[in-house]
Amino acid sequence: MPVKKILVVDDSPTERQSLMELLVKKGYQVVTAENGEEGVAKSKSEMPDLILMDVVMPGLSGFQATRTITKDEATKHIPVIMCTTKNQETDKIWGMRQGALDYLVKPVDPQQLLAKIASLG
Numbered sequence: 001m002p003v004k005k006i007l008v009v010d011d012s013p014t015e016r017q018s019l020m021e022l023l024v025k026k027g028y029q030v031v032t033a034e035n036g037e038e039g040v041a042k043s044k045s046e047m048p049d050l051i052l053m054d055v056v057m058p059g060l061s062g063f064q065a066t067r068t069i070t071k072d073e074a075t076k077h078i079p080v081i082m083c084t085t086k087n088q089e090t091d092k093i094w095g096m097r098q099g100a101l102d103y104l105v106k107p108v109d110p111q112q113l114l115a116k117i118a119s120l121g
Contacts, residue, residue, distance in 0.1 A: 011035055037060050040068050079120055083106060
């Protein structure tokens with residue numbers, strides 16, 4: 001199933017904007033959330049084809065939000081790619097254990113991100 005709608009969850013307005021611009025330019029529909037709680041809620045209300053999840057956010061972290069989304073019957077089919085500044089191997093392993101499909105370190109390489117999205121469709 002090709003990816004059409006992407007939920008970007010990031011507490012940084014700059015990061016949300018730059019990801020949104022990149023994805024919209026490539027024809028994707030983009031929905032954003034400012035924190036983990038909103039990300040979990042929008043994963044259910046918007047039913048995106050893919051979620052790009054930041055890790056370091058106030059309240060519910062990206063790790064917690066990813067675990068919640070990937071364990072929920074309604075949303076567990078939605079792939080999550082973590083996009084974060086946390087670049088330790090242990091962070092990546094932990095992210096994948098929470099149910100993330102992939103893990104990218106910021107600043108995210110646009111071509112790498114688009115290639116990963118294309119490979120899902």
